[in-house]
Amino acid sequence: MSALQKLRDRIKQKGLRATVKTLWRHYVFYHWELLWMERDLVSPVPPHSLKPYPPLRLETITPHNTKAFARYFGDRVETMAELAREGYTGHMHLDDQGDAVAFIWGANRNYFDKHYYGCWFPVKPGEFFEFGGELTRAYWGTTLSVDLQLxxxxxxxxxxxDKVVDVCEFHNIPALKLHLRMGYTEQGRIMNVYGLFGRWRFYRETRYTGSRLDALRKPSRPPVTAQAT
Incomplete structure (x- = not known):
């Protein structure tokens, strides 16, 4: 299929405006706002209504067991092995076929994300940087998203x-809601990642006050009051 035909098909599927926006971000300019979030490791997770999931087996990721990613995360096999060789702590959850259906990583030292954002994420003593968490679609909306982190x-x-820190893209609403559900709080810092012409990247950190996530919080229900009859 020619590039022109692919473009036409995408316009039919996504619409002209969405297609132009995607092409602009990919080939001309994009700006990611990564909100820094944090949480202690002992406070209980707030109540939730997530669905249960079938039993899974937890394993630590090593350079020798990453073939388990081949079925659902085939493009990550070498990346998983590389992160394990570099000494980061990784967990994967395996189904009854031995295939990884979820994974997550932690770094207790400064982490350079060469696989995606291309920048450093500093980690203070006593903290660890959580990154790379992902579940297959079949487990979205289940308590695996909680257990994976716990x-x-x-x-x-x-x-x-004694503290977990991470960053979350401001436009990734499901991920932000997950952070709120897990009891994370905002640090008031943003790592800004800029891309130019698909070749150059620039970074700067900015700060803000208040909350940028208030609109995502579930409103509390007003108290029920008795009515006079």
Missing amino acids: ELWKAMQAQGC
Whole structure:
């Protein structure tokens, strides 16, 4: 299929405006706002209404067991092995076929994200940087999104950490809602990532006051009052 035909098909599927916006971000200019979030490792997770999931097996990711990613995350096999070789702590959850259906990583030192954002994420003593968490679609909306993090927090606590920090793209609403559901709070910092002509990237950190996520919080229900009859 020619590039022109692919473009025509995409316009039919997504519309002209969405297609132009995507091409602009990919080939001309984009700006990611990454909100810094944090949480202690001991406060309980707030109540939620997520669905249960079938039993899975938890394994630490090593350079020797990353073939488990081949079925659902085939393009990540070498990346997973590389991160394990570099000494980061990674967990994967395996189904009854031995295939990884979810994974997550933690770094208790400054982390350079050469695989996606291309910038450094500094980590203070006692903290760890959580990154790379992902689930297959079949497990979206289940408590695996919670258990995935809780198991990693336990492992990082054993390494002397008492706080988790990470970044979340401001336009990724589902991920931001997950952070709020897990009890994360905003640090008031943003890592801004700029891309130009698909070749150059620039970074700067900005700060803000108040909350940028208030619109995503569920409003509290007003108290029920008795009515006179």
